[in-house]
Amino acid sequence: MAVPTRSDFIEGNSGRAGSLQDLMRFRVQNILFVSSLYESFIMSEDGQLNELILTKFLDLNLSQAPNLTRVPSGAEALELARKQHFDVIITSLQLGDMNAVQLARQVRDVGLDLPVLVLAYDHRELKDFEGRYGFTDLEQVFIWQGDARVLLAMVKLWEDSVNVESDSTLGVPVLLVVEDSVRFYSSFLPVIYSEVMKLSQSVFSEGVNLYQRLLRMRARPKILLATSFQEAIEYFTTFQANVMGVISDVQFPMKTR
Secondary structure, eight states: OOOOOHHHHHHOOGGGHHHHHTSOOOOOOEEEEEOOHHHHHHHOTTOOHHHHHHHHHHHTTOSOOOEEEEESSHHHHHHHHHHSOOSEEEEOSBOSSOBHHHHHHHHHHTTOOOOEEEEESOHHHHHHHHHHHOSTTOSEEEEOOSOTHHHHHHHHHHHHHHHHHHHHTTTOOEEEEEOOOHHHHHHHHHHHHHHHHHHHHHHHSSSOOHHHHHHHHTTSOEEEEEOSHHHHHHHHHHHTTTEEEEEEOSOOOOOOO
16 A cells, blocks of 8 residues: 655645544643743743743644643652643753652653653753763753744654654655754754744645644654764664655764674
């Protein structure tokens, strides 16, 4: 059976609606944000993080922005995550009672299937933290550089990593980004996501109604981030039939035997 291509989605017909609805089955709807009041203030002068996220999603005409619940400590995050449903945890490096790696380990220890993503605020602190603890227990690590779109990039990158396996079988293209510097990919991934979404909207904006446009937006390219040669090769080998392009650093880690 032939795998449908992206042009099949773009051309579309009534028979394609079911296929489009099968795309992006996982969506981040609830975020548990763990940070101090000061760190939250850094991101938004009035501290209204929900409004900040909503604004960035609406700027790109995205129909649904995730809800955000903020707590100031790891213990409160664990307690709340047991009671309420969350799709991801975004945390700063150092909390009052534990650090990000300790939080990630405790999340697993209590049986919660929740990814822990880190948003750091100081590059030097981040390098020191990596040297002491490493990033193995963390799903993503980003650094705040004044662009609020980094939150959108973190959410969409995680959604893409979860959905890419099933969506790629329906012909959705994959854009592979290879970069090991947290500072660099934290800077350009928000831009890449914004441009990809704007381009998708411009392609689908004419001749379709709102419902069709929202469905077809799900067929946008999925973006995968590789931080080493081995990870890049694994992604490329797995999704090579769908890879539409590779954006690569000129130098990145490669394990040798």
